[in-house]
Amino acid sequence: MTRTPVNVTVTGAAGQIGYALLFRIASGQLLGADVPVNLRLLEITPALKAAEGTAMELDDCAFPLLQNIEISDDPNVAFDGANVALLVGARPRTKGMERGDLLSANGGIFKPQGKAINDNAADDIKVLVVGNPANTNALIAQAAAPDVPADRFTAMTRLDHNRALTQLAKKTGTTVADIKRLTIWGNHSATQYPDIFQASVAGKPAIEAIGGDEKWLSDDFIPTVAKRGAAIIEARGASSAASAANAAIDHVHTWVNGTAEGDWTSMGIPSDGSYGVPEGLISSFPVTTKDGKYEIVQGLDINEFSRARIDASVKELEEERAAVRELGLI
Ligand code: NAD
Numbered sequence: 001m002t003r004t005p006v007n008v009t010v011t012g013a014a015g016q017i018g019y020a021l022l023f024r025i026a027s028g029q030l031l032g033a034d035v036p037v038n039l040r041l042l043e044i045t046p047a048l049k050a051a052e053g054t055a056m057e058l059d060d061c062a063f064p065l066l067q068n069i070e071i072s073d074d075p076n077v078a079f080d081g082a083n084v085a086l087l088v089g090a091r092p093r094t095k096g097m098e099r100g101d102l103l104s105a106n107g108g109i110f111k112p113q114g115k116a117i118n119d120n121a122a123d124d125i126k127v128l129v130v131g132n133p134a135n136t137n138a139l140i141a142q143a144a145a146p147d148v149p150a151d152r153f154t155a156m157t158r159l160d161h162n163r164a165l166t167q168l169a170k171k172t173g174t175t176v177a178d179i180k181r182l183t184i185w186g187n188h189s190a191t192q193y194p195d196i197f198q199a200s201v202a203g204k205p206a207i208e209a210i211g212g213d214e215k216w217l218s219d220d221f222i223p224t225v226a227k228r229g230a231a232i233i234e235a236r237g238a239s240s241a242a243s244a245a246n247a248a249i250d251h252v253h254t255w256v257n258g259t260a261e262g263d264w265t266s267m268g269i270p271s272d273g274s275y276g277v278p279e280g281l282i283s284s285f286p287v288t289t290k291d292g293k294y295e296i297v298q299g300l301d302i303n304e305f306s307r308a309r310i311d312a313s314v315k316e317l318e319e320e321r322a323a324v325r326e327l328g329l330i
Pocket residue numbers: 011012013014015016017018042043044047088089090091092109129130131132133134156157159160188239240241244
């Protein structure tokens with residue numbers, strides 16, 4: 001193997017997303033079939049043994065690309081030299097917990113992790129936050145890493161994007177490969193806005209492909225996509241894991257390897273003020289990627305239907321930002 005291994009840090013490695021994610025990273029699906037990887041697993045102390053068990057299984061797969069696995073409960077160790085960081089471990093909302101309590105508990109995780117990334121990661125670090133509330137956790141980590149370019153902190157809305165692709169394909173009797181330029185705007189929460197007004201289905205405008213059925217859009221498609229996480233929890237008795245891991249793989253793979261010509265993807269990224277989203281908020285946008293960098297797709301016409309929904313999700317992000325400011329987390 002001649003290429004230098006890429007150091008990939010995964011937090012919450014012993015959790016259910018971690019279990020669905022690590023084997024795919026080690027097999028080359030995150031970065032490419034010719035890119036060797038070192039895995040660094042971060043867990044809390046009581047879960048280190050479980051992480052060791054997962055590492056034993058990774059060894060037992062004899063993945064040719066997997067060079068080395070290190071496990072730690074110290075963020076300074078786990079992020080040392082990290083090129084890619086997948087921040088999956090988070091404090092889940094439990095019964096009776098207010099949003100402020102949740103944000104505060106997650107601040108206790110993402111603030112020190114952001115600082116450890118700042119102090120130890122490689123210069124080319126790319127961060128994806130999966131742990132919820134993902135957009136605001138990304139903001140907290142970013143604020144604690146002033147020496148890292150702000151645009152390296154991203155939040156995952158690719159699962160929402162993938163969910164929207166499948167719902168639209170089902171409605172139009174096509175396949176996901178026929179759909180281009182779909183967008184998730186805003187927060188990874190029930191306020192998110194899956195937008196098909198710019199999308200095409202098998203080469204024709206998506207809105208035509210659904211027969212102009214705005215009722216289906218507002219009463220079926222949007223709530224189905226936006227509330228899918230809750231529907232999975234209801235059905236499975238646990239939150240999405242394999243599909244979330246798959247989306248994390250897709251997010252980083254696209255960031256590193258680029259979007260296809262004529263298409264784009266959705267990523268939660270720091271706003272530069274585009275489309276009226278206040279600067280600095282980590283919000284989902286349509287983006288193209290090339291050479292390891294992303295750009296917001298510019299110049300899209302936003303109709304009234306979309307504007308109201310983007311604004312509602314952005315308002316929620318602003319409220320979350322105000323709450324974590326109030327808590328002194330950013
Ligand atoms: P899980 O409870 O199975 O695993 C979480 C793991 O994180 C646990 O092993 C826990 O020990 C670990 N952890 C907790 N605090 C940590 C810390 N400070 N450092 C390192 N590890 C720590 O949860 P899961 O199902 O794997 O989900 C993880 C997160 O991803 C949740 O917040 C979930 O809501 C979120 N999620 C996000 C999306 C998305 O689309 N953005 C989708 C699905 C799930």
